[in-house]
Structures are given as structure tokens and as C-alpha cells.
Amino acid sequence: MPDPRGLDVLNNLLLGVLDALPYPFYVIDVEDYSIVLANKAAAEGIPPGRMTCYQLTHRSDAPCDDPLHPCPLTYVRETGEPIVVEHIHYDKEGNPRVTEVHAYPVRLKGDEILFMAELCVDITARRRAEAQAQRNQAELAAVLDAAPVLMMTLDEERRVRRANRAVAEFVGAPRESLYGQRLGEVLRCIHASDDLRGCGFGPSCGMCSLRNLIADTLQKRQPFYQREVTLLLGDGPPGRNYTFWAASVPLVRPTETLALLSLQDITPLKRALARTKRLLTFQETLHDILASAAHAEDLPALLKIVLDAVMDSTGVKAGAVWVGQEKVVSGVDETVVSACIRAAKETSLDWHKPIVISDVFRDHLAQPVYSWAVQAMIPFNLQALLGVPILTDDTCIGGLWVACFHPRQWSEDETVLLSTIGREVGTLAERLMLISRLQEVNTQLEEALKIKDIVLQNVSHELRTPLTLLKGYLDVMEEGVLGDLSAEQHNAIDVMRKNIERLEFMVNRLLLMRTIRGEVLQREPIAMARWLQAVAEEWRHTIEGQDSHFVVEISPNLPTIQADPQLLRQAVDNLIHNALKFSPQGGTIRLKAWQEGDEVIIAVSDEGIGIPADELDRIFDRFYQVEGGMRRRFGGLGIGLSLCKDIAELHGGRIWAESEGPNKGATFYIALPIHSKSEAP
Numbered sequence: 001m002p003d004p005r006g007l008d009v010l011n012n013l014l015l016g017v018l019d020a021l022p023y024p025f026y027v028i029d030v031e032d033y034s035i036v037l038a039n040k041a042a043a044e045g046i047p048p049g050r051m052t053c054y055q056l057t058h059r060s061d062a063p064c065d066d067p068l069h070p071c072p073l074t075y076v077r078e079t080g081e082p083i084v085v086e087h088i089h090y091d092k093e094g095n096p097r098v099t100e101v102h103a104y105p106v107r108l109k110g111d112e113i114l115f116m117a118e119l120c121v122d123i124t125a126r127r128r129a130e131a132q133a134q135r136n137q138a139e140l141a142a143v144l145d146a147a148p149v150l151m152m153t154l155d156e157e158r159r160v161r162r163a164n165r166a167v168a169e170f171v172g173a174p175r176e177s178l179y180g181q182r183l184g185e186v187l188r189c190i191h192a193s194d195d196l197r198g199c200g201f202g203p204s205c206g207m208c209s210l211r212n213l214i215a216d217t218l219q220k221r222q223p224f225y226q227r228e229v230t231l232l233l234g235d236g237p238p239g240r241n242y243t244f245w246a247a248s249v250p251l252v253r254p255t256e257t258l259a260l261l262s263l264q265d266i267t268p269l270k271r272a273l274a275r276t277k278r279l280l281t282f283q284e285t286l287h288d289i290l291a292s293a294a295h296a297e298d299l300p301a302l303l304k305i306v307l308d309a310v311m312d313s314t315g316v317k318a319g320a321v322w323v324g325q326e327k328v329v330s331g332v333d334e335t336v337v338s339a340c341i342r343a344a345k346e347t348s349l350d351w352h353k354p355i356v357i358s359d360v361f362r363d364h365l366a367q368p369v370y371s372w373a374v375q376a377m378i379p380f381n382l383q384a385l386l387g388v389p390i391l392t393d394d395t396c397i398g399g400l401w402v403a404c405f406h407p408r409q410w411s412e413d414e415t416v417l418l419s420t421i422g423r424e425v426g427t428l429a430e431r432l433m434l435i436s437r438l439q440e441v442n443t444q445l446e447e448a449l450k451i452k453d454i455v456l457q458n459v460s461h462e463l464r465t466p467l468t469l470l471k472g473y474l475d476v477m478e479e480g481v482l483g484d485l486s487a488e489q490h491n492a493i494d495v496m497r498k499n500i501e502r503l504e505f506m507v508n509r510l511l512l513m514r515t516i517r518g519e520v521l522q523r524e525p526i527a528m529a530r531w532l533q534a535v536a537e538e539w540r541h542t543i544e545g546q547d548s549h550f551v552v553e554i555s556p557n558l559p560t561i562q563a564d565p566q567l568l569r570q571a572v573d574n575l576i577h578n579a580l581k582f583s584p585q586g587g588t589i590r591l592k593a594w595q596e597g598d599e600v601i602i603a604v605s606d607e608g609i610g611i612p613a614d615e616l617d618r619i620f621d622r623f624y625q626v627e628g629g630m631r632r633r634f635g636g637l638g639i640g641l642s643l644c645k646d647i648a649e650l651h652g653g654r655i656w657a658e659s660e661g662p663n664k665g666a667t668f669y670i671a672l673p674i675h676s677k678s679e680a681p
């Protein structure tokens with residue numbers, strides 16, 4: 001008989017152990033699923049009375065029959081083996097929990113299994129954490145795949161373990177096919193194999209510096225960020241240069257350390273940068289050339305500047321530029337240019353695009369259209385040529401070329417530079433040609449004007465003598481020296497005398513016009529009020545004789561000024577003469593004079609044909625007459641007002657005209673300074 005006290009102790013000990021477990025523990029009768037023993041973690045909340053395991057943990061009326069999650073009791077009973085299964089159990093509050101069920105057969109007599117012991121470990125939190133970790137990993141993979149940067153994990157031998165989508169796309173192979181390959185093989189570095197001995201290209205090789213980067217990462221377990229790595233990649237030589245930004249970060253795992261290598265392909269960026277730099281240099285060169293070309297004074301100077309600058313920037317020894325007949329040649333016999341131009345004309349080549357010959361012996365076959373240029377080059381040992389047309393508005397007016405005595409590959413930038421210069425020089429050359437043509441015309445005009453002045457002066461001089469003679473004979477006839485004259489003959493002599501006086505008036509004006517510039521004034525004091533009054537009285541007879549009215553308003557307090565009375569009289573006479581000439585009969589002519597500040601103003605106005613506003617300034621130009629058929633009837637030479645202007649300005653004064661427009665009359669003003677410049681004010 002066992003010691004009941006001893007059994008009790010054992011029993012209590014076992015129950016104590018079971019109660020100490022943090023997880024529910026049951027002993028279940030395999031016959032009817034009833035719970036025969038439960039520890040504290042399980043018993044808490046178990047309703048009193050008989051209860052099955054499925055009632056308690058599954059909240060079900062029948063045992064489990066889910067084939068994916070088999071009932072442990074059935075399994076233990078049928079196999080006699082323990083089992084661990086995952087079940088959803090409900091906790092005391094009725095919440096589902098993921099539970100790891102550890103079930104063991106319990107044999108009390110012999111082999112027969114009477115009970116099943118079951119330990120239920122709540123793994124809900126673990127499962128949640130695992131699911132979260134899985135999600136994180138998937139997200140990370142998605143992020144890596146979305147990154148445009150090449151990323152891969154590498155082991156100590158630099159074999160690729162994992163790679164993102166960018167790597168697969170860069171090398172053009174499915175990423176799984178890359179796993180296990182060395183980095184050099186994956187990227188197709190043409191510097192032989194990426195083994196530990198190195199490729200023999202020394203430290204300048206990008207692959208070597210990548211290898212060192214990864215080795216450092218793994219050994220020192222530190223991240224390394226390297227600026228730039230240039231690799232020569234391709235399926236074989238010569239390969240193509242790629243530039244990457246490289247970074248390597250250690251991934252420390254319990255069993256090993258991997259390097260996460262990221263490579264950002266900055267080759268397009270580098271190329272764009274290089275192109276931008278080239279473009280900048282190009283712009284600067286173009287700007288310098290055009291800036292100095294813009295200062296050229298004539299076409300030969302322009303062509304020389306351009307050729308020197310272009311030869312300098314392309315570094316060639318021979319070149320030529322021509323526009324029309326003008327040409328500048330450097331470093332080569334001039335006949336080669338003439339030969340080119342002649343040949344081009346003979347083939348009637350409409351030249352608009354650049355001619356690019358890198359090697360004359362090779363290219364003339366490929367580009368028969370250039371055969372003329374080629375024929376002209378070979379005799380002069382020229383082997384490479386870059387030529388562009390000089391264009392204005394798409395018309396070729398010349399050419400610009402640079403050439404070498406050896407083959408030369410012309411860059412696209414050089415072609416564009418020369419073409420741009422060809423167009424710009426076309427515009428500049430056209431402008432210079434226009435200016436030189438204008439200068440020629442100007443010289444011719446000046447020459448013609450000089451001749452005209454000389455002729456005018458000579459003719460006027462020559463006219464004076466016969467006029468004086470004519471007048472003398474008229475006097476003689478009128479006095480009756482040549483016999484008595486009838487009344488009609490007297491009249492005829494009157495008419496002749498008037499016309500001779502008109503002729504004389506015009507001849508004198510012409511002579512005055514010729515001499516007035518540079519004239520030294522014969523100044524003397526003129527008491528303006530009295531002087532003007534006397535002039536007015538002399539005119540009154542003529543004006544009123546033509547049935548016109550004459551109003552004179554001269555301020556009596558006008559000062560005395562130093563002036564040339566002959567010339568001043570000429571100016572005032574001209575204005576009154578014009579007022580009468582351009583007025584209808586019966587009109588009123590006004591002569592006014594007053595002091596305004598330190599000037600005396602003389603104004604002559606009429607009620608005649610008036611002057612259009614846009615002609616008011618031009619009527620003072622020499623030989624200028626307002627256009628219009630009607631006006632010719634007034635005759636004249638168009639020099640009276642220009643004389644008035646000269647006279648006013650010689651006196652340090654001004655002249656101007658005002659008119660309300662056609663048929664509204666006109667007023668002419670002369671302003672004379674009271675103190676001439678030579679006088680103290």
C-alpha cells in the first residue's frame with residue numbers, strides 16, 4: 001500500500017508544478033473529451049461541472065474535424081504519438097487566440113491510452129509579429145524594386161545573393177539568373193574576371209575600387225560611401241564607360257555579414273554635364289568671335305577677324321573665307337579657294353549645308369556630291385575640310401572653311417559653330433556691303449553737289465554781265481539816245497526792265513546762297529523800331545499796289561542791336577515777298593515786332609495758302625518747295641527761306657514758321673538776340 005501521506009505530497013507537488021505553468025494545461029479523457037484535470041491557468045473561468053475540451057476552447061458542441069488543423073486527441077489516441085498543432089482557441093472573454101497545442105498520450109495501465117495531456121501556448125502575439133515582419137519585408141522589397149538605383153547584397157566573395165529590379169533591367173537578364181554570380185560578371189566588366197588577384201588595371205580601375213569598398217564594408221562592418229566609380233562595361237572590348245555613385249552598407253546577420261551595394265548610374269548626367277560644358281565653351285567662342293566681328297569697319301576686316309578666330313578655336317593651319325569677290329585665305333595657296341569656288345559654280349551647287357570631309361580619300365567615295373571640293377583639295381595635300389556657306393536669308397553669298405593636311409574627325413560642335421558663324425557673318429557682311437555702297441553713293445552725291453554749286457556760281461556770274469549790259473542798253477533806249485520811242489515801245493521797255501530786275505534778283509540770291517556760309521557779318525548798330533518802320537514803308541507801296549492790306553505793328557521801344565543791315569534786310573524782304581507771293585489778292589499782310597526776354601522777335605504773317613504741319617521744318621532746307629501742282633504757279637527756286645535761316649543763325653538767332661494748315665495762312669518768325677555773342681551782355 002503506498003503511503004497515502006506520501007501520495008498526497010506527490011499529488012500536491014504535481015498540482016503545484018502544473019499551476020506554476022503560465023499556459024493552460026489539461027488532462028483530457030480520450031473516451032469522451034472531458035477535462036479531468038486542469039491547472040490554474042486553464043481552470044480559471046472554467047464553469048463548474050463536467051466540461052469537454054471542445055466546449056471550453058472551441059466554444060463548440062462537437063470535436064474538431066478540420067483536416068488542416070486535426071484534433072490532437074484523435075491523433076494521440078490513434079497513433080499513440082505526441083503532436084503539436086495550431087488551433088484557434090477562445091479565451092475567457094471569447095476572443096480568438098492562435099494557440100500552439102502540445103498533446104501527449106498518457107498511459108496508466110500498460111499500453112492503453114486513457115488520457116491526453118495538453119499544453120496550450122498562446123502564440124497570437126508571435127504570429128502577429130511574424131505577419132508584420134513578412135509585410136515589412138514585402139514592403140522593403142517593393143521599395144528596393146521601385147528605386148532606380150542598382151542594389152544588391154553580396155557575400156565575402158562578392159557573389160550576388162539578391163538584386164533589385166534595377167539591376168535586372170540594367171544588365172538585361174532575369175535577376176534569379178544573376179544570383180551566385182560575381183559582381184564583375186553580373187555587371188559585365190570588361191576588365192577580365194573579378195577575382196581576388198585583381199584585373200591588372202591598377203587602382204584607377206573602377207572595379208578594383210568597388211572590390212575594396214565591399215571588402216572594407218565586410219571587414220569593418222561600417223557603411224562606406226564612395227563618390228564616383230567609372231567602370232568599363234560591355235560584352236567585350238572596347239566596352240563603354242559608365243559612371244556610378246557607389247555606396248556599401250553592412251548587413252550583419254547572426255551567421256554571416258553581407259554588403260548591401262547600391263550603384264546609381266550617373267552616366268547620362270555626366271554626359272549632359274559634359275555637353276553643357278561644351279555648349280558653354282561653344283557659346284563663349286561664338287560670342288567672342290561675333291563680338292569682335294561686329295566691330296569690323298569693312299568687309300575685308302570682317303572676313304579676316306572671322307577667319308583668324310575660327311582657325312584659332314578649331315586649331316587648324318589652313319582656312320579661307322569669301323563673300324562675293326572679297327576673300328581672305330590663310331595657310332594655303334589662294335588658288336585652292338578659287339578652285340573650290342569655280343568648281344562649286346560649275347557644278348551649280350546650291351550650298352546650304354555644311355561640307356564635312358574627315359578623310360578626303362575615304363569620304364569622296366561616300367559623298368560624291370563633294371567631289372568638286374575633293375578635286376580642289378587633293379592637289380594641295382589637304383585631307384580634311386569643314387566648310388559652311390555664308391548665308392543671308394537663305395541665299396549663299398560666300399563660304400567659310402577650315403582644313404587640315406591630315407585626316408581629322410570634326411565634332412558636331414565644330415560643325416554647329418561654323419554654321420552659326422556662317423549665318424551671322426552673312427548678316428554682318430550684308431550690312432557692311434550696304435554701308436560701303438551707301439558711302440560710295442554719298443561720295444558721288446557730294447561730288448555732284450560740289451559740281452552743282454560751281455556750275456551755279458559760274459552761271460550766276462556769267463549771267464550778271466549780260467544783265468548789266470541789257471540794263472544799260474535799256475537806259476540808253478529809254479533816254480531816246482537811239483531815237484524817239486512810241487508809247488508802246490516805252491511800255492515794252494518797262495516790261496523788259498521788270499523782267500531783267502527779276503532775273504537779277506534771282507542771280508543775286510544764288511550768289512548770296514553760295515557765299516553766305518562762312519560770311520563775316522558787317523555788324524553795325526541798328527535801332528530796330530526805326531529801321532523796321534522804314535523797311536515797312538518801302539514795302540507799303542508794292543503791297544497796296546497789289547490790292548492787299550498791310551498792317552504794321554512795331555513796338556516803339558525796341559532796342560538797338562548789332563547786326564548786318566544788308567543781310568537782315570534780305571531776310572525781312574524774303575519773308576514779306578513770300579507773304580505777298582502766297583496770298584490771294586485783298587488779303588492782309590502783317591509785319592509785327594516786339595521784345596521778348598533778351599530777343600527781338602520779327603513776325604510776318606499772311607492769309608494765304610498756308611503750310612501743312614509736316615512741312616513746317618523742311619521749307620527751310622535749300623531748294624525745298626512744298627509739293628503740289630498748284631504751287632508751281634508761284635515759281636521761285638526754293639532758296640529764299642534757307643537764306644533767311646542762314647542769316648538768322650549767323651546773327652545767333654532763330655527762325656521758324658507756324659501755320660494752321662492749308663489755306664489758313666502762315667506766320668514766319670525771326671528771333672534775334674539783343675546782345676550778340678561778341679558783345680558783353
Ligand code: ADP
Binds near residue numbers: 578619625640
Ligand atoms: P521759293 O523761292 O520757292 O519761294 P522759299 O525758300 O522762299 O523759296 O520758300 C520755300 C517754300 O516754302 C515755298 O516754295 C513754299 O512752298 C513755302 N512757303 C514759303 N513762304 C510761304 C508762305 N508765306 N505761305 C505758304 N508757303 C510758303
